[in-house]
Amino acid sequence: MLSVHVTAQKSVAIVEVPPPVPAPGEALIALKASSVNRGELALIGMRDPGWAPGQDVAGVVVAAAADGSGPAEGSRVVGLAEQGAWSELVVVKASRLAVIPETVSDAQAAALPMAGLTALRTVRLLGSLLGREVLVTGASGGVGRFQMQLAALSGARVTAFTRTEDELSGAYAVVADLDGAGPYDAALDGIGGTILADTLQTLRPGADLVWFGSTSGPTPLSIYDFIGHEGVTVRTYFSYAADNSRDTRDLDTLLGLAATGALSVDISHCWPLTETAQAVTQLDNGGTRGKIILTNENTDQPERNHS
Numbered sequence: 001m002l003s004v005h006v007t008a009q010k011s012v013a014i015v016e017v018p019p020p021v022p023a024p025g026e027a028l029i030a031l032k033a034s035s036v037n038r039g040e041l042a043l044i045g046m047r048d049p050g051w052a053p054g055q056d057v058a059g060v061v062v063a064a065a066a067d068g069s070g071p072a073e074g075s076r077v078v079g080l081a082e083q084g085a086w087s088e089l090v091v092v093k094a095s096r097l098a099v100i101p102e103t104v105s106d107a108q109a110a111a112l113p114m115a116g117l118t119a120l121r122t123v124r125l126l127g128s129l130l131g132r133e134v135l136v137t138g139a140s141g142g143v144g145r146f147q148m149q150l151a152a153l154s155g156a157r158v159t160a161f162t163r164t165e166d167e168l169s170g171a172y173a174v175v176a177d178l179d180g181a182g183p184y185d186a187a188l189d190g191i192g193g194t195i196l197a198d199t200l201q202t203l204r205p206g207a208d209l210v211w212f213g214s215t216s217g218p219t220p221l222s223i224y225d226f227i228g229h230e231g232v233t234v235r236t237y238f239s240y241a242a243d244n245s246r247d248t249r250d251l252d253t254l255l256g257l258a259a260t261g262a263l264s265v266d267i268s269h270c271w272p273l274t275e276t277a278q279a280v281t282q283l284d285n286g287g288t289r290g291k292i293i294l295t296n297e298n299t300d301q302p303e304r305n306h307s
Contacts, residue, residue, distance in 0.1 A: 002014050003086065013277065019089050020091045026065055027065045027070050027077075027092055028062050029059040029091070034293070035110045035294065038215065039239070041280065054087070056111070056114055059076075059077065095244070095248060104259050112255065112265070122237050125208075125210045132155075132186055133182075134187065135202060138161070138191050140162040144160070148168060153257070161175055169264045178201070187199050189212070190215070191213065192219050196221070197220055200225055200229055206231040208232075208233050208235070209234045266291065269288065279292050
């Protein structure tokens with residue numbers, strides 16, 4: 001089978017490898033679509049040659065879990081693999097799979113596991129959002145787009161921080177500069193760096209701040225930066241430390257919202273699996289608006305857009 005592996009040059013390439021062998025609690029999935037996440041770009045630069053990246057999986061169960069758990073053979077599913085999702089065949093824990101509704105495409109489903117679960121769980125960390133003013137930084141990215149919509153569905157009035165000119169579902173207001181913005185009752189930040197420090201300055205005393213990423217370097221903060229923002233609670237979120245016993249239920253929640261149109265899944269570009277290197281380069285260069293999807297060209301797939 002074909003699989004994407006890390007090269008000695010810290011890039012990716014398609015190689016031919018034997019099919020994976022699932023453990024008793026794992027299902028074997030024939031890939032239809034996956035997605036490229038920013039965290040995977042960092043791992044490509046860190047892992048040894050031969051490592052197989054990729055976590056988001058949408059496809060068909062070709063071998064159900066031998067222990068009887070999870071979806072049956074032939075089910076169209078989405079899930080979160082430990083690694084190796086950019087492959088024609090992928091093993092996934094049965095407890096991390098959910099059945100895709102008919103009205104949700106493979107590409108839409110593939111956009112949900114990592115970005116959608118991160119968004120859902122970081123929004124939950126803010127507690128009740130009914131009537132609260134919430135700031136979302138990095139709002140034009142995959143996670144940010146989901147966060148805005150989920151926060152708005154929870155009753156928040158959402159302000160998006162972005163320097164793009166996109167139409168952003170869920171945003172009540174859009175700002176391109178945090179100077180003078182706010183005050184907000186809560187914020188979600190995946191950028192870090194000076195943006196996190198600027199975000200703190202927009203918060204009311206006692207506000208909630210969830211920090212889940214750092215794409216722009218160290219954050220300059222001291223205790224004195226909290227003057228005027230006393231009592232702000234800062235929580236961190238790491239996907240690897242999340243309670244994955246909830247994966248199926250949380251994926252069902254996201255799929256249900258997508259199936260009804262309550263959650264919009266924005267896809268920027270679709271690339272065939274054989275052109276994963278180009279997809280990785282595109283995300284690394286920035287400027288994408290929505291998710292980048294990989295499709296298995298041996299299956300039905302959405303139209304590819306290189307614009």
